[in-house]
Amino acid sequence: MKMSHLFGQTLREAPADTEFVSHQLLVRAGYVRQLGAGIFSALPLARRMLTRLENIMREEINAIGGQEMTMPVVHPADIWKETGRWYEIGSEMGRFKDANGRDMVLAMTHEEVVTDLVRNVIHSYRQLPALVYHIQTKWRDEVRSRGGLIRVREFTMKDSYSLDSDWEGLDQQYRAHYQAYFNIFHRCGLDVIAVESDVGMMGGKKAHEFMYLAPIGEDTLVLCDACGYTANRQVATFQKPTSPAEETLPLEKVATPGTKTIADLAAFLGIPESKTAKAVFLVATVSEDQADVEKFVFAVVRGDMDMNETKLTNAVKAKALRPAHEEEIRAIGASPGYGSPVGIKEDVLIVIDDLVAQSPNLVAGANEDGYHYLNVNYGRDFTAGIVTDIVAVEEGHACPECGATLRTSRGVEVGNIFKLGTRYSAAMGATFLDKNGKAQPVIMGSYGIGSGRLLACIAEKYNDNYGLCWPITVAPFQVHLVALRGGFEVAEQLYSDLQAAGIEVLYDNRNESPGVKFNDADLIGVPIRLTVGGRSLKKGGVEIKARTAKDLTLVPLAEVVARVQNEIATQEATIMAKVTPTPYPG
RNA sequence: CGGGGCGUAGCGCAGCUCGGUAGCGCGCUUGAAUGGGGUUCAAGAGGUCGGGCGUUCGAAUCGCCCCGCCCCGACCA
Structure with missing residues (x-):
């Protein structure tokens, strides 16, 4: 991509109504623009990243047997009435009437739709287990959206739905997602912890939230350093002190x-x-x-x-x-x-x-x-x-598992997994015939990751005073090629050589002063920067610099492509080293 | 929904108290110089002053109503 054609513009100053670093930088660097409260456009730079994030999700969910599909964003209200959520959910559900006056719903999530599909498609235990997923837009009319891209009203989510004929199967798919989610976040360079959570409007039996620990987080988490117990404060428990034995005295x-x-x-x-x-x-x-x-x-x-x-x-x-x-x-x-x-x-x-x-x-x-x-x-x-138990856990209470002192921390929920059980299949009559020919409700699970929020969390973690510093696995481009005076012809050649080698290049071919180009490069945050100019050529080649490195290295022209490939591999290996099995608690 | 703040050019802001027909910096266009960390000079383009109604000879400025955005709280996967 040539920067002279890139749709987007860098800004010297952040818009006044941006609060979080992630929001400020993503706007300043030309990744996103806001249309309304909690409603954003992803510009080409952000779109490229979202595609990469979503592809990581695809790979990991495919690897545990997922099949990608697409479910609609607009639903007839009937299916939401069937499960009762039409009545249970308040103003955060987007409702309207179609031209014939029928009640319609904007998708907040897709349990109803997938369950409707299940009752039409699944008839026999032989068709189970199954795992389907899609990456789709959702609308949740938060009474108050805030925090830039962290908490929005329109957002895109990868959500998968597991279908099983027995509870062991659900448990297996749940555990598979538990690991797949760690893999996804680690591949994005994000450290997360899984915490036990409230099932909320999803209903169901058990749930974990995947939390990126950060002060900007809106959830309070309860953690035990001694045994690893973690829970959202909403559901966290603790060992209550024992009351002293006393004779009961008269009132x-x-x-x-x-x-x-x-x-x-x-x-x-x-x-x-x-x-x-x-x-x-x-x-x-x-x-x-x-x-x-x-x-x-x-x-x-x-x-x-x-x-x-x-x-x-x-x-x-x-x-x-x-x-x-x-x-x-x-x-x-x-x-x-x-x-x-x-x-x-x-x-x-x-x-x-x-x-x-x-x-x-x-x-x-x-x-x-x-x-x-x-x-x-x-x-x-x-x-x-x-x-x-209706008491809120405080910092200093005793861990419910081991009795050690609990501490609290703030976190952003980047993903969640729910054991839905038969909440939806029973309500909507999604049944299969078991080996004995008896109709049983399909046992379901639901698993979500918001891609925009994930992007915002990565931005929140990877930045410095000059701008963004993306991990190589998610960056919009792998290489930012800066051409300076006297280096344009070589840069053009390098641009095609790198692309021919399969490398994603953002090529700054603009007639701007060096300072402008370097500042934009730092702001945009592509992990590897190449600089070609009369000065570097005189010294014998091209300068290579990692976004997070202090120093430049001069590389002879003939070795640039190999050297870049090597640097990409090194950076990727560093991130992939974190993708390891995570023990499932309990 | 309660409390607070804001709305003037793409972005950041001044002008409003005390009404007189809109300005600054950045960005953008053209030209010239410069040429390794937001360089310099010159000439330009660009605004229903969030919207409506009202007061007035005259409203960005005063009054009323509405809309939008941000922050805090309530709420929320």
Whole structure:
């Protein structure tokens, strides 16, 4: 590619509304342009990279038996109504009516479509297992897109769907993806960790997220350095402290004026926060018979811990959760700041953390302004509809596996794998006949990687003060050939020689000053730079420089192609050395 | 959806308080010089001042409404 014809322009200054380095550099270097909030065009430089990323995905998914296909971006709403997600998912689903007034959906993901295909195509256990995938555009109308290319509304994803006749088969395909995903990210030069995650709107049984650890990440991860336990904070668990054995003491009501927070209360009574119970009032939206119903939820955790919304949402099978208004709290007989499950109306759904159930003699509100109860005990003084883990893990808690101290870190989710099970096949009647001639729902898995987000993460990792520094395996070109005065004729020849040798070359043939060319080359970030000019020729050849290297090396003209091939091989080998088997946890 | 900020040429910005018919730097075009890290000089092209309504003799500037974009929060695979 000659730079004089490259569609795109480098900018000296980044647009004012860009925040992250990856976003700034990708715009400045001419890779992407923004059309609207969370909507981007990929210019030729970015398109070349996306193609390379997607080809890496193709190779790895093909290697575990995947067959590429393409499923549509626009779906009739009927299939989404069949699985219920038409009703469960809120405003992030793109909906419109076609010319005949039929409800239509913009693809957020493709479980419904693939399941529809499965019920039409798969009839026998003999056709299983199978693995299909596609690379397709999705639309998720995030209420708030942010972070440049990290969190967008329109994006392209590689998603694969595994189909099995038994659970062992699903487990096998799941593990195969687990390794394939590490291979993909490592081949892109990105270090990731796999963490246990919430299944969210996908439903299903088990899920891992692949996380690129970076401060710009929007997810908080819980990590154990001792045993390797990793989980998204949304689902992370920990070893709860054991409560001291105590005689249960009689319930006692005490005046505690002006102690609306746990900290105030503990200070007022001179007790640790761990001896208190914290009440949180929420209203859950629950789907009942395709209609949304609001249910009051009264959650209780120990005073020294925080509630985890995801865990609570899952515990009550809610579609959404919001804090309750004061009137709603009073309506159930509780008092904000002095709430407790003791003496609450019976039809209220009380969810308590399992640690609260085991902790004797806690201090809890008296549901009366300015009063608390001492020595509240589960079972004697109150009961709960649900007793389960609803506490958020904090830095310093004990690892659920080995007991060592946990730490937290931020991460960007670049991929995920889900064991869907029969969630979709059962709902849509995608069954096969087993050996006994009995109809069984197909057992499914779903596995996604967002290519644009992957590109942004690589940009976020590989840059310096001058611009981008792509890994050779994903770079838009392998060589950036800079022609300076007195070197244009040689450069032209070199350009065709390199291309003839199968090397991807970006050739800066523009009549620009050297400084402009070098700065653009650094900004664009092609891994190997060749410079030909009167000066280099006088010295006997062409200068070669790796983007990340400090020094130039002079190479005789006749050896340039071989030398470049050698450099490419070396850089590729460095990255491929990281592609190794990763043990599957558990 | 709540809070904050912004919208003037491709990009970065000034002008707005105090209304008088739009400017700077970069980029772009042409010419000349320069020629190894955003070089220099000269001459140019390019703007419905986000949109609508209103006030006014006159609106980028004042008022009202709307739209868009960014950040924080809520939310989210």
